[in-house]
Amino acid sequence: MFGIRALFYLVGIGLVIWILLRLTKAPRIREKPLKKVGSMVRCAHCGTYVPQNEALQVADKYYCCTAHRDKDQ
Numbered sequence: 001m002f003g004i005r006a007l008f009y010l011v012g013i014g015l016v017i018w019i020l021l022r023l024t025k026a027p028r029i030r031e032k033p034l035k036k037v038g039s040m041v042r043c044a045h046c047g048t049y050v051p052q053n054e055a056l057q058v059a060d061k062y063y064c065c066t067a068h069r070d071k072d073q
């Protein structure tokens, strides 16, 4: 009977380690969807290509930063 009890302990410890590993890895997995890069757009001022989700859009134009957006206004 001791063998079964020891097995339960091992399974329990293994489960705790697995849960801890899952908890520590979870935030990294959640960050990955943000890596999904959409289409690149061109800054209307300097011509630098920036990801559309990071670009600043004014009407139908895109800008790489607020400085360029303000200069082009």
Ligand SMILES: [Zn+2]
Binding pocket: 043, 044, 045, 046, 047, 048, 063, 064, 065, 068
């Ligand atoms: Zn620019």
